[in-house]
Amino acid sequence: MRYLPLTREDRVDMLARVGVADVEALFADIPADKRLAGDLDLPRRKSEMEVGRLLSNLAAKNVAAGSVPFFVGAGAYKHHVPASVDHLIQRSEFLTSYTPYQAEIAQGTLQYIFEFQTQVAALTAMDAANASMYDGSTAAAEAALMAHRVTGRSKAVLSGGLHPHYAEVVRAASLAGGEAVVSLPPDVFAREDLAATIDSETSCVLVQNPDVFGNLRDLSQLAAICKEKGALLVAVFTEAVSLGLVEPPGAMGADIVVGEGQSIGNALNFGGPYVGLFAAKEKYLRQMPGRLCGQTVDAEGRRSFVLTLSTREQHIRRDRATSNICTNSGLCALAFTIHLSLLGETGLRRLARINHANAVDLADRLAAVNGVEVLTKTFFNEFTIRIPADAAGVVERMAQRGVLGGVPISRLLPGQGLDDLILVASTEINTEADRGALADALQGAF
Template sequence: MRYLSHTPEELRSMLDAIGVKDISGLFDSIPKEVRLDAPIDIKPRTEWELRREFEAMANANCPAVAFLGAGAYEHHVPAHIPYVAGRSEFLTSYTPYQPEVSQGTLQAIFEFQTMTANLLGMEVANASMYDGANAFAEAALMTFRLKRKTERIAYSRLNHPHYVETMQTYFRPSGFEAVELPILPNGRTDFSKIPDGVSAIIVQSPNFAGVIEDLEAASKAAKEKGVLLVVSFTEAMAWGLLKNPGSCGADIVCGEGSSFGIPLNVGGPGLGFLTCSKKNVRSITGRLVGETTDKNGNRSFVLTLAAREQHIRREKADSNICTNSGHNALTAAMYMATAGSRGLRAIAQLNHDKAAYLKAGLEKAGFKPLFDAPFFNEFAMKAPAGFEKRHEELVKKGFVAGLDLGRYYPEYKGAWLFCATEVHTREQIDAFLKEVA
């Protein structure tokens, strides 16, 4: 076996050094009653067999030009990013508990925290959560620590339904309650009826139907009610163009960052962003990297405020998170550094342009906007009658014509969610529109 290097002679000499006759003698502490009866029934593959087996599975996923977003967005990944992110010093290292041999990861995460905080207009970003859904759940739990006497939170109906479900999974055993804020006819959340006794309102922008929410109005409503404003997002690219949530008055911003240099990968692993203000930093969960100096006065970076975390505080910790999404955070940092201020703005603008072009084409083909509202790269359209069947036929032609919103929202039955990004060429969009018409 190529991953195991002992020769029979080495094995013998090691067993002699230990003082046992054979390897099985090292397992005498395992009682008979709990042993496996037979060898594990998996046949070892050669590298050739393995590659063929995996290529067959990969090829069984059909490639298509997909106009899909809804929490996972296809963006161009510059070639140099996976190349340098794949360096084994980054990929094969552990959590940076020993700072002297982890300065590469630590500085990179400090830079990630800085760029993420700047992108979202916030003071503090943590070193990542698993994904946007988990960042959402952790943000919700965080609001109960900041508003000690509350046990309820209000969330917009147009938050990503999977994020809300994830939050409810976390809430179930603790008795926390989530109440829904309704949607206005223009596709924006109704902030006029924030219920009493909630810790916060959570609103996603652009929301699940693609509508850019009025975050300043959300902030005003939250302040009047004396509750926190949590802003969530599924499409980090939007902040290349839109007014950032921090400047609109958000107290906590959470979301999904895998639009930045991370392939779709059938939806995972993602990259959770979680950010807050400096005064609330002791309530944030997840790892934090801080700047310090070493014994010789050199600038260096370490994990800090670890006393919040499970390995120190155990059952008193605010979260059980340990492993996070570190390598995806590194990748996203590389993407932000690569795009830079102007690059990110240009790509974000192009996303909106492509989506506007697709939307105009669909309108010509008989689709009607579900909402008269501003959007970024995603929008909902009422489809002509019989489109469900047409959708299936288009899949066979290599197009995925959006996502059925009725799957999640009975009130939007017959409406479909479309997304276009910088990866969709005019040629592809035109070819698709020709098929739809």
């Protein structure tokens, strides 16, 4: 087998050194009646060529985003990622290293985490960021738990503009731990009164900006009310590129900011792996979940980096840790930080403007389609339209005609009477022809 270097002779020699007659003797502690006699009923080994053929055949059955006019968003966005990003993250020293426990031989990983933390803090306008979470949704759940620890309260209020899947993740994690969750009804037009829901048991309010329907929200007033009532404002985003153009949550007074970093540096990957971003005010630092990388010096006084404040973490604190997270999204965070370093301030702002311009153009084109109404008045690169037909059916019919035209809201929020809404995203990948194709496909699909 091509991945196994030991030869038959090696094994014989090694067994002799160990002092056993055969390899089965090494497994003697497994109860004999539970030990498998032969091989499992699974195929035998395959060559690289055969495996490549099998999986390529499966891949070919899927419609790749890049092969069609593509407008699907709702928490994952297709952006152009420079070729150098994927090359760099495949460097052996990044790809095949472990969590940087031995800092002297992991400075590469530690330095990029330090740079990543700095970039995330800058993007969100917050004091400090951690080394990454699994994805935006799990980061949101961790933020609610952190707010409970900080405030000593245990009720999270979830905005009706929070991505429904995020709300479900927060709900599942909170209910399992015995904490309360109040979810507001779907808020297509960003009209809900979140402030009115905050009481003396509320530890935090989770609100997304841009929200899941695309609306931009000014969080400053809500932040002030949260502060007054002793609750934390947790700002959530699912499209990191928006932070290049839109007022960042930190500037609006958020206490904790969490979000999905996929759209910078990372492919769609059918939902994962992604990279959760997590930032907070400095005063809450010791309640943060996840790994933190800090600057220090080595014995020769040289600037160095090391994992720090680890007394918060599971491997030290065990049942009293701030989180159970161990493995996070290191390599996705690397892709994020490389892409963002390439973009820089200038590139990110321009990329964000292009996204917004494309979405504005698309909104105008779709508004011109007979029967289509654009519901979202202020947005970044995604907005909600109403059509005079069942949205799921229309999206399916457009797909049959080679246009992936958005997400029917009913897929996220079934049974809520929102069956005629489609969430449409437009990024820099969409050409004018693509946008025209969507308008045409939509026209023809109902």
